[in-house]
Amino acid sequence: xxxxxxxxxxxxxxxxxxxxxxxxxxxxxxxxxxxxxxxxxxxxxxxxxxxxxxxxxxxxxxxxxxxxxxxxxxxxxxxxxxxxxxxxxxxxxxxxxxxxxxxxxxxxxxxxxxxxxxxxxxxxxxxxxxxxxxxxxxxxxxxxxxxxxxxxxxxxxxxxxxxxxxxxxxxxxxxxxxxxxxxxxxxxxxxxxxxxxxxxxxxxxxxxxxxxxxxxxxxxxxxxxxxxxxxxxxxxxxxxxxxxxxxxxxxxxxxxxxxxxxxxxxxxxxxxxxxxxxxxxxxxxxxxxxxxxxxxxxxxxxxx
Amino acid sequence: xxxxxxxxxxxxxxxxxxxxxxxxxxxxxxxxxxxxxxxxxxxxxxxxxxxxxxxxxxxxxxxxxxxxxxxxxxxxxxxxxxxxxxxxxxxxxxxxxxxxxxxxxxxxxxxxxxxxxxxxxxxxxxxxxxxxxxxxxxxxxxxxxxxxxxxxxxxxxxxxxxxxxxxxxxxxxxxxxxxxxxxxxxxxxxxxxxxxxxxxxxxxxxxxxxxxxxxxxxxxxxxxxxxxxxxxxxxxxxxxxxxxxxxxxxxxxxxxxxxxxxxxxxxxxxxxxxxxxxxxxxxxxxxxxxxxxxxxxxxxxxxxxxxxxxxxxxxxxxxxxxxxxxxxxxxxxxxxxxxxxxxxxxxxxxxxxx
Numbered sequence: 325x326x327x328x329x330x331x332x333x334x335x336x337x338x339x340x341x342x343x344x345x346x347x348x349x350x351x352x353x354x355x356x357x358x359x360x361x362x363x364x365x366x367x368x369x370x371x372x373x374x375x376x377x378x379x380x381x382x383x384x385x386x387x388x389x390x391x392x393x394x395x396x397x398x399x400x401x402x403x404x405x406x407x408x409x410x411x412x413x414x415x416x417x418x419x420x421x422x423x424x425x426x427x428x429x430x431x432x433x434x435x436x437x438x439x440x441x442x443x444x445x446x447x448x449x450x451x452x453x454x455x456x457x458x459x460x461x462x463x464x465x466x467x468x469x470x471x472x473x474x475x476x477x478x479x480x481x482x483x484x485x486x487x488x489x490x491x492x493x494x495x496x497x498x499x500x501x502x503x504x505x506x507x508x509x510x511x512x513x514x515x516x517x518x519x520x521x522x523x524x525x526x527x528x529x530x531x532x533x534x535x536x537x538x539x540x541x542x543x544x545x546x547x548x549x550x551x552x553x554x555x556x557x558x559x560x561x562x563x564x565x566x567x568x569x570x571x572x573x574x575x576x577x578x579x580x581x582x583x584x585x586x587x588x589x590x591x592x593x594x595x596x597x598x599x600x601x602x603x604x605x606x607x608x609x610x611x612x613x614x615x616x617x618x619x620x621x622x623x624x625x626x627x628x
Numbered sequence: 629x630x631x632x633x634x635x636x637x638x639x640x641x642x643x644x645x646x647x648x649x650x651x652x653x654x655x656x657x658x659x660x661x662x663x664x665x666x667x668x669x670x671x672x673x674x675x676x677x678x679x680x681x682x683x684x685x686x687x688x689x690x691x692x693x694x695x696x697x698x699x700x701x702x703x704x705x706x707x708x709x710x711x712x713x714x715x716x717x718x719x720x721x722x723x724x725x726x727x728x729x730x731x732x733x734x735x736x737x738x739x740x741x742x743x744x745x746x747x748x749x750x751x752x753x754x755x756x757x758x759x760x761x762x763x764x765x766x767x768x769x770x771x772x773x774x775x776x777x778x779x780x781x782x783x784x785x786x787x788x789x790x791x792x793x794x795x796x797x798x799x800x801x802x803x804x805x806x807x808x809x810x811x812x813x814x815x816x817x818x819x820x821x822x823x824x825x826x827x828x829x830x831x832x833x834x835x836x837x838x839x840x841x842x843x844x845x846x847x848x849x850x851x852x853x854x855x856x857x858x859x860x861x862x863x864x865x866x867x868x869x870x871x872x873x874x875x876x877x878x879x880x881x882x883x884x885x886x887x888x889x890x891x892x893x894x895x896x897x898x899x900x901x902x903x904x905x906x907x908x909x910x911x912x913x914x915x916x917x918x919x920x921x922x923x924x925x926x927x928x929x930x931x932x933x934x935x936x937x938x939x940x941x942x943x944x945x946x947x948x949x950x951x952x953x954x955x956x957x958x959x960x961x962x963x964x965x966x967x968x969x970x971x972x973x974x975x976x977x978x979x980x981x982x
Contacts, residue, residue, distance in 0.1 A: 474694075476693055476694045476695065478695050478958075478959075478961045480959055480962070483751060483752060488754070491752075491754045491755045492754065492755075492757055492758065493758065494725045494726055494755050494758070495725070495729045495730055495731075495758060495759075498726065498729055499729070515693055517693065517695055517726060517727050517958070518726040518727075519726055519956065519958040519959055520726065520749065520752050520755060521749070521954070521955070521956050521959070522749065522751040522752065522779075522956075523953070523954035523956075524954075527953070527954070530961075530962065530965075532695075532961035532962075532965065534694045534695075536694075547980060551980075566980070567965065567969070568964075568965050568968040568969060569968075569980070570980065571964070571968070576694070578961075578964070580961070580964075580965045580968070
């Protein structure tokens with residue numbers, strides 16, 4: 325079966341893990357890996373895994389886009405270079421899946437709003453952050469039942485799973501995730517907290533989601549909605565699990581989750597990596613299916 | 629205390645004291661210190677000659693949250709009320725990346741803060757470059773603050789400190805957040821920082837008194853080259869509190885270490901203002917002792933006591949389990965989570981069917 329050819333930009337943890345996810349896809353094929361350091365482990369690994377590589381950044385990829393038929397690119401670099409990467413690739417008709425906190429395009433959490441973005445044939449969609457992917461489905465599950473005035477999420481990530489880019493730009497991670505809690509999760513106000521824990525052996529990704537509802541929470545409906553949403557996320561991240569809760573305290577609803585990864589690139593504790601790459605892959609697949617069916621034909625985006 | 633610890637070589641050394649009772653003390657007050665109380669305490673500390681005092685939510689900038697509790701007023705309200713009344717003291721703030729952001733730092737600066745502790749876990753200094761650079765750009769007295777320092781060795785801490793120095797920190801602190809360290813641990817680690825950092829970079833120590841070592845540890849730090857010490861009048865702070873500042877100032881005076889503060893004025897503030905403010909007497913109770921003994925973040929004390937009441941698992945058991953699971957500062961959500969998991973294991977709580 326024909327597959328849509330993809331380029332991966334950024335050869336760090338996320339980019340490398342993406343190779344595994346995309347190689348398993350029925351609809352996607354990883355063809356290029358773009359880095360900036362020829363000595364980087366990520367580029368060497370990509371080469372070993374059969375991808376073409378360049379250490380010249382996105383400019384090294386551009387001359388090959390047409391000949392190699394690249395139609396979807398995943399950007400796992402940083403918020404600061406994403407805009408430029410997106411502009412250059414969109415101009416060649418390549419659809420961007422943005423895994424940086426740049427968030428130029430609409431924010432996407434697959435079980436919540438992927439269908440909506442695919443129907444609009446967006447040329448750039450943003451995957452928010454690992455914490456966003458892990459927590460916003462739960463905020464949405466509660467806000468589906470009744471109005472959420474405030475949602476707060478705490479994501480704890482193992483130190484070994486957090487790359488240098490995220491570390492150096494932690495504020496962007498916080499801003500983008502907080503923003504998405506309201507825009508996608510449906511809460512009136514939102515706040516995101518991130519903690520990086522160096523315990524050895526590494527701790528599995530943990531997420532605590534708290535919502536304050538306007539009215540007394542309908543415990544039965546909220547519990548049912550949360551459990552149903554967890555099942556939706558498990559379709560692409562099997563290790564997405566409820567640990568404790570939903571716990572109810574007045575108008576506060578708290579849900580304690582963990583995310584175990586598939587152990588593709590980093591070991592299973594790094595569920596944060598998996599939930600991000602799995603969500604991005606699922607998003608790309610939805611667009612790829614439309615392209616393969618002939619219902620979506622990505623066009624070069626004119627730049628003013 | 630050995631003879632070498634009261635030797636003459638520290639005579640006439642200068643140490644900058646930094647009071648924490650209006651920040652770390654917020655933990656012990658469940659964030660419920662009013663603006664008026666802050667102004668009263670801060671003006672008294674200013675009058676007693678304390679050069680720096682920290683004023684924010686216990687968890688610092690961005691701290692107001694379900695995770696860390698909501699204070700009576702915003703950080704900006706506290707800072708501006710206090711800063712506008714200071715004659716000599718500088719107001720500082722705490723910023724933990726992942727919780728506080730540069731936006732909040734700029735806002736705190738605008739409200740009058742002129743010094744900041746940018747705090748990371750003791751192995752995660754590389755989450756602080758943008759905040760330290762931002763503080764320097766604002767012209768603030770900038771400290772890198774390595775928390776839970778007992779969880780890293782001397783060499784590792786020196787590497788982390790060098791990162792913070794490279795981002796622009798004027799001072800790097802070792803922070804004994806669990807009140808776990810002993811004087812020899814402190815001395816080794818501070819010495820490693822002194823050897824690794826540039827001579828103009830200052831070194832500080834922030835202690836907790838869970839094993840009663842706040843003062844001895846701070847003196848050990850000074851012996852190894854520290855020139856800045858955090859404490860808290862009457863020890864008002866998380867766990868069994870911080871190094872009690874009035875006691876420490878008295879010890880310094882006896883040793884000939886210059887702090888520039890008035891010991892008796894501090895003692896009066898402790899007795900007449902701080903102790904009457906306390907909701908519980910900040911002391912080494914059995915749970916605080918467990919913090920120091922097991923190496924657990926001091927701020928976990930009160931939330932663990934609340935979780936104990938709620939789920940029927942003793943607070944000490946919860947704290948020891950948190951220590952075993954190597955939970956670090958900021959993971960307050962894991963207190964309830966751990967209590968619930970323990971309660972299920974003991975047949976006290978039923979799991980939600982999934």
